[in-house]
Amino acid sequence: MLERAHILVCGGTGCTSGNSKKIYDEFTKLLKENNLDKEVKLIMTGCFGLCARGPIVVVYPDGAFYQHVKVEDVQEIVLEHILKGRIVERLLSKEREADGSVKPFNETPFYKSQHRLVLRNCGVINPENIDEYLAYDGYLAYQKVVTEMTPQEVIDVIKASGLRGRGGGGFPTGMKWQFAHNSVADQKYVVCNADEGDPGAFMDRSLLEGDPHSVIEAMMIAGYAIGATKGYIYVRAEYPIAVNRLQIAIQQALDYGILGSNAMGLGHEFNIELRLGAGAFVCGEETALLNSAEGKRGEPRQRPPFPAVKGLFGKPTLINNVETYGNITAIILNGAEWFTQLGTEKSKGTKVFALGGKITNTGLVEIPMGMTLRTIIEEIGGGIPNGKKFKAAQTGGPSGGCIPASLIDTPIDYDNLIAIGSMMGSGGLIVMDEDTCMVDIAKFFLEFTVDESCGKCTPCRIGNKRLYEMLDKITQGKGTMEDLDKMEKLCYYIKENSLCGLGQTAPNPVLSTLRYFRDEYVAHVRDKKCPAGVCKALVSYEIIADKCVGCGLCKRGCPVNAITGEIRQPHVIDPDKCIKCGACIAACRKNAIKK
Amino acid sequence: MKTLEELQAIRERMKAKVNNRGVADASDFRIVVGMATCGIAAGARNTLAALTAEVEEKHLDNVIVSQTGCIGICRFEPVVEVFEPGKEKVTYVHVDAERARQIVASHIMNGNPINEYTYSYAVKEN
Ligand SMILES: Cc1cc2nc3c(=O)[nH]c(=O)nc-3n(C[C@H](O)[C@H](O)[C@H](O)COP(=O)(O)O)c2cc1C
Ligand code: SF4
Numbered sequence: 001m002l003e004r005a006h007i008l009v010c011g012g013t014g015c016t017s018g019n020s021k022k023i024y025d026e027f028t029k030l031l032k033e034n035n036l037d038k039e040v041k042l043i044m045t046g047c048f049g050l051c052a053r054g055p056i057v058v059v060y061p062d063g064a065f066y067q068h069v070k071v072e073d074v075q076e077i078v079l080e081h082i083l084k085g086r087i088v089e090r091l092l093s094k095e096r097e098a099d100g101s102v103k104p105f106n107e108t109p110f111y112k113s114q115h116r117l118v119l120r121n122c123g124v125i126n127p128e129n130i131d132e133y134l135a136y137d138g139y140l141a142y143q144k145v146v147t148e149m150t151p152q153e154v155i156d157v158i159k160a161s162g163l164r165g166r167g168g169g170g171f172p173t174g175m176k177w178q179f180a181h182n183s184v185a186d187q188k189y190v191v192c193n194a195d196e197g198d199p200g201a202f203m204d205r206s207l208l209e210g211d212p213h214s215v216i217e218a219m220m221i222a223g224y225a226i227g228a229t230k231g232y233i234y235v236r237a238e239y240p241i242a243v244n245r246l247q248i249a250i251q252q253a254l255d256y257g258i259l260g261s262n263a264m265g266l267g268h269e270f271n272i273e274l275r276l277g278a279g280a281f282v283c284g285e286e287t288a289l290l291n292s293a294e295g296k297r298g299e300p301r302q303r304p305p306f307p308a309v310k311g312l313f314g315k316p317t318l319i320n321n322v323e324t325y326g327n328i329t330a331i332i333l334n335g336a337e338w339f340t341q342l343g344t345e346k347s348k349g350t351k352v353f354a355l356g357g358k359i360t361n362t363g364l365v366e367i368p369m370g371m372t373l374r375t376i377i378e379e380i381g382g383g384i385p386n387g388k389k390f391k392a393a394q395t396g397g398p399s400g401g402c403i404p405a406s407l408i409d410t411p412i413d414y415d416n417l418i419a420i421g422s423m424m425g426s427g428g429l430i431v432m433d434e435d436t437c438m439v440d441i442a443k444f445f446l447e448f449t450v451d452e453s454c455g456k457c458t459p460c461r462i463g464n465k466r467l468y469e470m471l472d473k474i475t476q477g478k479g480t481m482e483d484l485d486k487m488e489k490l491c492y493y494i495k496e497n498s499l500c501g502l503g504q505t506a507p508n509p510v511l512s513t514l515r516y517f518r519d520e521y522v523a524h525v526r527d528k529k530c531p532a533g534v535c536k537a538l539v540s541y542e543i544i545a546d547k548c549v550g551c552g553l554c555k556r557g558c559p560v561n562a563i564t565g566e567i568r569q570p571h572v573i574d575p576d577k578c579i580k581c582g583a584c585i586a587a588c589r590k591n592a593i594k595k
Numbered sequence: 596m597k598t599l600e601e602l603q604a605i606r607e608r609m610k611a612k613v614n615n616r617g618v619a620d621a622s623d624f625r626i627v628v629g630m631a632t633c634g635i636a637a638g639a640r641n642t643l644a645a646l647t648a649e650v651e652e653k654h655l656d657n658v659i660v661s662q663t664g665c666i667g668i669c670r671f672e673p674v675v676e677v678f679e680p681g682k683e684k685v686t687y688v689h690v691d692a693e694r695a696r697q698i699v700a701s702h703i704m705n706g707n708p709i710n711e712y713t714y715s716y717a718v719k720e721n
Contacts, residue, residue: 003612004647004660039644041612061659085630085662125613134602135609143599257596265598 003041005082006060010123012047012209013202013241014363015054019071020044023055026074031082040082043132046210048123050110051363053093058105058123065105066091109379110361115342115368117350118326122210127245130252133213139258141329142220146266154225155181158328160336162348167193167284167321168399168425168501170347170414176318179308180226183316188228190219191293191312191319194235194242195277195284198397199448201428203352204322206364208235208242211326212249218328220263220270226318229269234289237276246274281398281452285500286319288454299454300500321426323352343369347413357394357430360385370411373403377431388433392516396425398445398452399505401512402438421512423505437534438517439524442510443471449506460503463494467507474521475535477528484521488514533595536580540595543584545570547592557587611651624658624703626650628690629674631665637672638691645692646675649699658703671717677702686714 009015009024024044031037048056053067057077064087066077073091080086095108105111116122125132133139145154159174180188192215196204208215219231235243250272253259261269275293282288283298290312292298311317327349331339343349347369353376356362360382367376373393377383384390392402395412401422403410410416414424432441446468455461470487473479491507491514498504514521523529530538543554543563550568562578565571573584573593585593597605628634628643643662650658666674671688675698678684685708687698694712702708710716 004643004662006613039640039647061661083630083635084632084664085628086664131605131609132613134606135613137606139602140606256602258602260596264602265596 004039005062006041006043007077007082008043008045008058008060008123010046010048010054010056011044011127011241012051012054012122012206013239014047014051015056016241018055020055020069022071023057023069023074026071027078030074030078034078034083036078036082043126044128045125046122046127047119047206047364049114049119049206049364049366050361052361059087062087063104063106064088065093067093110363110365110382113371113375113379114366115350116366117330117342118207118323118352119210119364119366120330121214122206125211127210127212128248130213130249130256130258133211137329137333138213139217139264141332142217142224142258143264143266144332145221145224146264146268151181151225151227154221154332157331157336158225161327161331161339162336162343162346163324163327163331163339164347164414165321166323166327166351166426168396168423170424173320173324176308176320177222177225179306180228180316180318183309185316187230187313187315188226189312189315189317190222190226190228190231191290191307191317192219192231192233192235192322192325193284193286193289193319194233194239194322195289196236196239196322196426197279197281197284197452198426198428200356200430201354201397201426203354203364203427205239205242207322207326207352208239209245212242212245213253214329215322215325216246216249216253216259216272218325219272220259221328221332222318222320222325223270224268226316228318229271231270231272232275232293232312233272234275234277234283234293236279238279243274243276250274280454281448282454282500282502285502288500289319290317297454299456300502302499323427344411344413346415351412351424351427353427353429355381355429355431358384358388358433358436359431367412369413372409372411374408376412376429377408381431384431384433388435390431391434391436392432392438394422394430394432394441394509395428396423396505396508397428398449399423399501399508400425400428401508402432402441402516404516406516421508421515423508435532435534437475437530437532438513438520439471439475439530440532440534442513443468443475445509446471446506449502453502453506457497457499457503459494459497460499460506463490463498464503464506466490467494467510471510474524475530476537477524477535479521479525481522481525484514484518484525539580540575541573541578541580541584542594543571543573544592544594547590549590549592551589553587553589554584554593557583559583611654611656623680624655625661625678626658626698626703627661627663627676627678629664629666629672629676630662633665633669634672634674639673641692642673642675642690642695645695646699649696653699653704655699655703668714671714674714677708687712688714688717 055069057066057069095103155177163173164170263270277283283292287301288298307317350366352366392404394402450464450468453460533539548570555563562574673690675687675690
């Protein structure tokens, strides 16, 4: 029978770590106890996006969006809302209409400015039930291409849509499909890049967790278009929920005959296998990924030959990112023209971002290309917490750069980001406030790339290490002005001479911070000061005698006993003992300690 | 192995099932059942079950069945309210499963509210 209410519990990684599985189990138990299990449907979905307020539970048809739900709250939801129809107001968002009533959640600023195209099924369907995917027109796009279109017509639609790769480079997807289609071979492959190694990024993981069938269906369509019968999904083993849901989805598709030697009974073969990666950043680079998927060392190869000519096991291979595939079925079903209406002239459609750092609504957001950074941060993101000032946003992860506050009104698309010295990357968006030191940020990302460099070529292996050492020297207050120039030269040298994208982009965080925040570097070098007060070697703590009331709170909070002073007398910090941990500042109620 | 027809059948069956998952559209009928203690004691659970079954069976995908608390006319429970876009809400009283089915057939599907079951009729008659 038709269930009268649907309870959706978020099963994304964020909410799962917030105990949403236990919440789900509690619902199961209480619904049964109250004889509601037949009339109410309980499902575990993928990510709703508003991870900062998880665990999230949504009850339809009322559209009640419960946040920060605890296991203890389940009883109240069941007894009040489900049984009696009284929404549990205290668990709803605080965003209200002018008349004080609760805003429907799709009207709140976080959701209203978004355009959920790739994530359309995330948080709506149960990803472990293929029937629910079917209910939302699942596998109709594959049926359409095989019964109504030639492979070339499929490629033409993708070309006309203007879709560009979401894995970072932004290469036109239709062209890539064309190259793979044009290669002649007895065997070709379709590969999905689900390595997602950027620190802080989780777009691809969330899509796989929330809607695995949409990626499988897109790979089948790609297989038909280029003439491949076999697909591989390369996903990192650190994504256990995504791996598990993919396995379930592949099995269900096999059971229904959707995958297999005669897919959907339409006369084409397509099978998919998973390849688990151990979690190396360089294995997201396409040629290293192919090596790793073959069971070899994850080191990049020389390009050309490009994978479309000579890829997996030496055969022509189409490799696309998870989110790129996430667009395909919608384009096929709605047409290229529909897709081109979204976005800017050269960047069509939407982009999913993992919003993190100093921002109120951390989480997963999908926006139309061309939205300004300001809208993302101020409206969707809910602004910077604690009344701090926006300083910069970092996109493109370790390969990208920082966008300073002066460029906050730049419309976000591939070309604009490149023009201002950053890049789209795979979609990490880290927001920084005035307490962030830009030299420290550059150093953070470089430390990551030095760690992740595979070591195959010298400019990257040694060049980045030297670059890191110079940055370290500057944060210690030991840098010279010549170092800044030398650093810049080295950056360009590394970019021009590295073999793969990792080395070619590794200096970007340094270059972009040098470009927009050079004065901060100069402050470190010349004045031996860290303006944001982050670099420990350059800050000293001092108690302002006039403000100190001698309460002793700082003394008790200091882990190394660096503070002395009599009660009701001004205290002092011994700079030799001080480890600059900041505990005293947190303890002081009089604001008497300055950095 | 499922045939294309079988897959299509699953799509249609599931579409009806997930229909309740979405914030109500402005163009939707909303049927709201009073489900406070008074309503439940008077048999509102059966009413609700009958309504959802009818909506599913008749493939009424522009109808949302929902529930609410006590609306204060406890002696008339089970109470069912029908909200039709652009029209005044109709409040039905003493709605058992049989009445529920009649309301769906007459009011929702054919646009004829059943006057004899309404609150205003019941108040006038008593
Ligand atoms: C160091 C490095 C890491 C990368 N990591 C990823 C990744 O995690 N996911 C991804 O899809 N692409 C990644 N790429 C880009 C891939 O090489 C490739 O361009 C992409 O998978 C192509 O798919 P697309 O055209 O759909 O974007 C990375 C590239 C480099 C150089
Ligand atoms: S650029 Fe770096 S990661 Fe790429 S091949 Fe060279 S050493 Fe390896």
